[in-house]
Amino acid sequence: MKEIVKIIIGLTISCLFAGVVLGGVYVITAKAKKHNQYLDVQQTMTKLLGYDKVVPPDLRFNHIHRYIIENGDCTCLGYMLPVKREGDEGCALLVIDLQGRLAGRYKIDIQPEKALNEQDRKQALEKALDGEIVTYADTAVIATLGGRRTAYLLAGKFPGFKGFIHVMPALDSGFRILGLEILEHSEDPGLGGEIEQVYFKNQFKGRDLDHLKYLKVIKQPLSKEYKIYLEAKKPEEIYSNADLAEIEKKYQNSDIHALTGATISSRAVTRGIKNIVKKFIYRIRILDRVISENKIPATF
Amino acid sequence: MRRSFKISFLLIVMMICVLSGKCRAGDRFIRNSAFKGDRQIIVTFAGPVSDVWANDISNFTVNEKPDPDIMLEIEDSTLSLDKTSLVFTFKDPLNREVPHCLTLKQIIADGRSQGTATVTLRKNYLAHLFSVFLGAVLIQNFVFVKYLGLCVFLGVSQKKSTAVGMGITFTIVIVFASMLSWFLYRFVLKPYHLDFLQVIVFIGLVSLTVQGIDTVLRKVNPALFKSFGVYLVLVISSCIILAVPLMLAANDYDMFESLMLSLGAGVGFLLALFLMASVRERLELANVPTPFRGMPIAFIITGLFALSFMGFSGMSLF
Amino acid sequence: MSSSSRTNRELFINGILNENPIFRLALSMCPAVGISTTVMNGILLGIAVLFVQVFSSCTISLIRNHIHPRIRIPTYTLTIATWVTVIDLVLAAFFPTAYKSLGIFVRLIVVFCFITCRLDVFAARNRLFPSCIDALGMGCGFLLGMVVVGGVRELLGMGTLLGYNILGFRPMFFFALPAAGFFTIGFMTAAFNHMETVYNRKKSTSRGSAASGAGL
Structure with a gap:
């Protein structure tokens, strides 16, 4: 009996000690992790827009958070976006029904910067709407340069060959693909892991929606000329204007060349990008119409 | 031994019953709905329907379940000659990985309305579960494709009998341990944002399962314990036992998927052990160069x- | 005490050569096969393991007189799991890229047998300083093993070392494939074994000749 008590006390003390250590480390690292992640995402976004070192001061990222709102048996979409208020900025939630009409408009009491934090955002939302079930869906970013839209940055994930692949495609204001970044993946190094290579990602550049819809993956190897063009950091410095135009014309309609030994990963990325971009364009058109029809003072 | 087989067989039969009940169509009048090819959906009705109703595309809406706002464009709907099956053709290829919702407004059959029906189309759930299982056994075999659990694998694959014993023990432990950790993760760790405690909680649960099975087996069936008890301790030192709960947590699997994945991981390990043991038994008769004997050749x-x-x-089943 | 008979230097070398976890003990091979495609990955995981081993050894050595013998193993597991979680959190917060490339293996350090083994065999019976040295030796042995395997695979598979282009071409792309880890380790262990036999034979023949000389 005495031994059991001894054992229990021993184990309890060690567990308590472990708990204290872990809790302390978590408190210290959680903040740093959030901050580093924020910086990382910010850097990826500016890089995708083509700003390597110098970032123009009037570049601004407007985050639009999409929610699915269920109220009884009717389902609506909620878009939380930054809006202008007198001398200040706040957030608004636009509820749009499935037919694309504005069904409600709420003022959310939160700063756009603070709304980046999922927990804070959720709290503010719950305060504004009561009783409705709100599920977070995704976040898209509209980049503006001095008030004019320059690009859309989307985020999404889809299953690859081994695990989920997280990507961030960028579209320009005319919905052409501006660039693609692979944020996270667990494909095999040397095979599927090559989706990180510049020459693969750049194959998506310049495609628009009509073209993207029917984009296929083919197993032919990349021609040398095309690969050099794709890998060039600044193609306009290597090629003369005429050459550049010729190459772009030659390859603008080509399909995506699969990576050697990683056809499944290549297909997964192509299909995933296709889906993300297609859905985003569909939604942003509705949202834009609603914003202009109802004269909502959005910041973008 | 025989009794335990009977019980497990019964459990499997029950599970199949529950699952097959789950994937029936939602409405009484609609008998079946399925994907057909890349851009078609076929719906079968219990009786003949009106062809005027069936040919009016505006009666139907289709969307992917996670995106209720995006209606897919239907190009054409054709009714079969006996008027009981309807084929929808879509403008763009469908993404069959996600479940689709199909709404049929005011179905008209025999001259009267049958009401509005909503059906959810998904890949057959049982087939999906089976593909998760087979995926864990062959396509993503934990030993040969994910390179986990090698210490135990190399340690106990000397003889076929030990390999089979270890494999069976391992399968039982991993199924129990992963289900426990799935419950704890889903209902405690995740709601309270304690994700960072995953490792410590899961390893504790694994040890607990091993200790529990050890105690129960010792009391209930000493003969079985004598033959399998040795392997129980070894199980803890295999990475797979921790990797499976971590994967379940990372991928948000539901209960049956988790069960299938852990079962698949166990069976895959058994398969790997058995294959390796068969080769190594033969290898004892072979003339291996001296430096390669033992570990290197293994x-x-x-x-x-x-x-x-x-x-x-890249093999895909369904 | 076993440590009294051995100097600190011997303790340190022991982990690297005589009881190298990868090449001699063949324990904890999973990461050695799974992610040793580049030297960098090897170094990162090696350092993580080194930290876990040193911290756990020190902890166990400090509390060794208070551990009840019946809950020995659970205490070890708890200690290792705590330190692994700490490393996991720190890596995720401050070195996100490294954390991403190591994937699930950081968390799997918990079940690496040689760490528990070292706690039981050494740290639970020795004072703080020797335990620390022993853990350092073991950790460095693992680090070295990972770096060597990673180096061979990266050089042969991609023609680079630490990301720098050395050869300018890919001699055998096969080695970058995940399955090649098994072959690399198999051949390297065989090479170690061969060297050992040759070394022993030389020693025994020289001793044998000395003995026969004495006999004459």
Whole structure:
């Protein structure tokens, strides 16, 4: 009996000690992790827009958070976006029904910067709407340069060959693909892991929606000329204007060349990008119409 | 031994019953709905429907379940000659990986309305579960494709009998441990944002399961314990036992998927052990160069197995 | 005490050569096969393991007189799991890229047998300083093993070392494939074994000749 008590006390003390250590480390690292992640995402976004070192001061990222709102048996979409208020900025939630009409408009009491934090955002939302079930869906970013839209940055994930692949495609204001970044993946190094290579990602550049819809993956190897063009950091410095135009014309309609030994990963990325971009364009058109029809003072 | 087989068989039958009940169509009048090819959906009705109703595309809406706002464009709907099955053709190829919602407004059959029906189309759930299982056994075999659990794998694959004993013990432990950790993760760790405690909680649960099975087996069936008890301790030192709960947590699997994945991981490990043991038994008769005897040749054989298992990659079943 | 008979230097070398976890004990091979495609990955995981081993050894050595013998193993597991979680959190917060490339293996350090083994065999019976040295030796042995395997695979598979282009071409792309880890380790262990036999034979023949000389 005495031994059991001894054992229990021993184990309890060690567990308590472990708990204290872990809790302390978590408190210290959680903040740093959030901050580093924020910086990382910010850097990826500016890089995708083509700003390597110098970032123009009037570049601004407007985050639009999409929610699915269920109220009884009717389902609506909620878009939380930054809006202008007198001398200040706040957030608004636009509820749009499935037919694309504005069904409600709420003022959310939160700063756009603070709304980046999922927990804070959720709290503010719950305060504004009561009783409705709100599920977070995704976040898209509209980049503006001095008030004019320059690009859309989307985020999404889809299953690859081994695990989920997280990507961030960028579209320009005319919905052409501006660039693609692979944020996270667990494909095999040397095979599927090559989706990180510049020459693969750049194959998506310049495609628009009509073209993207029917984009296929083919197993032919990349021609040398095309690969050099794709890998060039600044193609306009290597090629003369005429050459550049010729190459772009030659390859603008080509399909995506699969990576050697990683056809499944290549297909997964192509299909995933296709889906993300297609859905985003569909939604942003509705949202834009609603914003202009109802004269909502959005910041973008 | 026989009784336990009976019980497990009964459990499996019950599970199949529950699951097959789950994937029936939602409405009484609609008998079946399924994907057909890349851009078609076929719906079968219990009786003949009106062809005027069926040919009016505005009666139907289709959307992917996670995106209720995006209606897919239907190009054409054609009714079969006996008027009981309807085929929808879509403008763009469908993404069959996600479940689709199909709404049929005011179905008209025999001259009267049958009401509005909503059906959810998904890949057959049972088939999906089976593909998760087979995926864990062959395509993503934990030993040969994911390179986990090698210490135990190399340690106990000397003889077929030990390999089978270890494999069975391992399967039982991993199924129990992963289900426990799935419950704890889903209902405690995740709601309270304690994700960072995953490792410590899961390893504790694994030890608990092993200790529990040890105690129960010792009391209930001493003969079985005598033959399998030795392996129980070894189970803890295999990475797979921790990797499976971590994967379940990372991928948000539901209960049956988790069950299938852990079962698949166990069976895959058993398969790997058995294959390796068969080769190593033969190898004892072979003339292996001295420096390669023991571990090195075992590694090279594992490498050959791994290469051959690469052939399963990309295999998709359903 | 076993440590009294051995100097600190011997303790340190023991982990690297005589009881190298990868090449001699063949324990904890999973990461050695799974992610040793580049030297960098090897170094990162090696450092993580080194930290876990040193911290756990020190902890166990400090509390060794208070551990009840019946809950020995659970205490070890708890200690290792705590330190692994700490490393996991720190890596995720401050070195996100490294954390991403190591994937699930950081968390799997918990079940690496040689760490528990070292706690039981050494740290639970020795004072703080020797335990620390022993853990350092073991950790460095693992680090070295990972770096060597990673180096061979990266050089032969991609023609680079630490990301720098050395050869300018890919001699055998096969080695970058995941399955090649088994072959690399198999051949390297065989090479170690061969060297050992040759070394022993030389020693025994020289001793044998000395003995026969004495006999004459």
